[in-house]
Amino acid sequence: MGKWNKGKWLFTVSALVLGLAACGQGAAEKEEGATSASGEGTQTVVVGVAPGPYGEMVTDVLGPLMEEKGFTLTTKTFNDYVQPNKALADEQIDANLFQHTAYLEKFSADNGLDLTALGHVPTLGMGIYSKELKSLSELPEGAKVSIANDASNLARTLQLLEANELVTIADEIDETKATVNDIAENPKNFDFKELDAAQLARSIDNVDIALVPGNFSWAADLDPADALALEKLQEQYKNVVAVRTQEKDSELGQAFTEVLTSDAFKEAIAASPFKDFDQPASWNK
Numbered sequence: 001m002g003k004w005n006k007g008k009w010l011f012t013v014s015a016l017v018l019g020l021a022a023c024g025q026g027a028a029e030k031e032e033g034a035t036s037a038s039g040e041g042t043q044t045v046v047v048g049v050a051p052g053p054y055g056e057m058v059t060d061v062l063g064p065l066m067e068e069k070g071f072t073l074t075t076k077t078f079n080d081y082v083q084p085n086k087a088l089a090d091e092q093i094d095a096n097l098f099q100h101t102a103y104l105e106k107f108s109a110d111n112g113l114d115l116t117a118l119g120h121v122p123t124l125g126m127g128i129y130s131k132e133l134k135s136l137s138e139l140p141e142g143a144k145v146s147i148a149n150d151a152s153n154l155a156r157t158l159q160l161l162e163a164n165e166l167v168t169i170a171d172e173i174d175e176t177k178a179t180v181n182d183i184a185e186n187p188k189n190f191d192f193k194e195l196d197a198a199q200l201a202r203s204i205d206n207v208d209i210a211l212v213p214g215n216f217s218w219a220a221d222l223d224p225a226d227a228l229a230l231e232k233l234q235e236q237y238k239n240v241v242a243v244r245t246q247e248k249d250s251e252l253g254q255a256f257t258e259v260l261t262s263d264a265f266k267e268a269i270a271a272s273p274f275k276d277f278d279q280p281a282s283w284n285k
Contacts, residue, residue: 042072045252048084048096049075052215053124053274054239058097061268062259069255088244089113094252095243097121102236116248117240119260122269122277124214125231126156129222131204136164136228142189143208149194154179156231157211164229224276233278
C-alpha cells in the first residue's frame with residue numbers, strides 16, 4: 001500500500017494562511033511570549049482529541065489558521081470516547097474534535113451536558129484495502145475478506161460492501177444492526193474473517209481485502225487514496241469541533257466557526273494528507 005510523509009506538506013499549509021487577518025481574543029489562557037501575525041498576543045486553547053488523524057488535523061491545519069485569529073491550539077489526547085466530552089463540560093479543555101454529531105447529541109442528552117457543534121471537518125470513513133488487488137472487480141470467487149467483529153463496525157462494513165454491490169442485506173433487517181447472518185446474497189461466496197477492528201490493517205497480508213475503520217487505517221499509514229472504495233458518510237456521522245454551548249458565540253467560538261467555513265481551510269485540507277477524507281456536504285454547495 002502507498003504511504004506518504006505526513007510532514008512534507010506543512011510548508012504549503014503555512015503559506016495558505018498568510019493572508020488571513022488576526023482578530024479578537026478568546027476565553028482561554030494567554031500564552032506568554034506568543035504573537036499572532038498582527039503582532040498581538042495569542043491565547044492558548046486546549047482541544048481534546050482521541051487517537052487517530054484528528055489531533056494532527058488540529059495541530060497542522062486548524063492550528064495555523066486559528067493562530068492568525070489570535071489563538072494557539074494545543075491538544076490533549078484521551079484514550080476513550082467518554083472523557084473528552086466530560087472534560088469539555090467541566091472546563092478542563094476548551095473544545096474537542098473526535099466525534100460525529102450523532103454521538104455528540106446522544107452523549108450530551110444521556111449525560112446532561114450542554115455542548116454544541118460549531119462545524120464539520122473532513123472525516124475518514126471505513127475503507128476497503130488490498131495488498132494485491134487494484135480494483136474490486138478483480139475479487140475472485142471465495143475471496144477472503146477480513147471484517148470487524150464488533151457490532152457497530154460490522155454493520156458499517158456490511159453497508160459498505162452492499163453499497164459496492166458485493167453483498168445484499170436482507171430487506172427486513174435494520175442495516176445499522178446487521179451481522180453476517182443477515183446477508184441475503186453473497187454472489188462471490190466471500191469467506192469472512194471476523195477480527196478485532198484494531199487487527200484489520202495487519203490482516204491485509206493474509207486476505208484478499210480488508211475493511212478497515214478510519215482511525216485504524218490512519219494509524220497503520222494506509223493511504224485513503226489507495227483504498228478500493230471508501231465509506232460515504234451521512235452528515236451526522238462526520239466529525240465536528242464542539243464547545244460548551246455558552247461559548248458558541250464567544251470570540252473563540254466565532255473564530256472556530258469562521259475557520260471551519262473558510263476557503264483557507266478547504267485549501268489547506270486539499271494540500272494535506274486529509275485531502276481524500278469525506279468532506280462536509282456544505283463544501284459541495
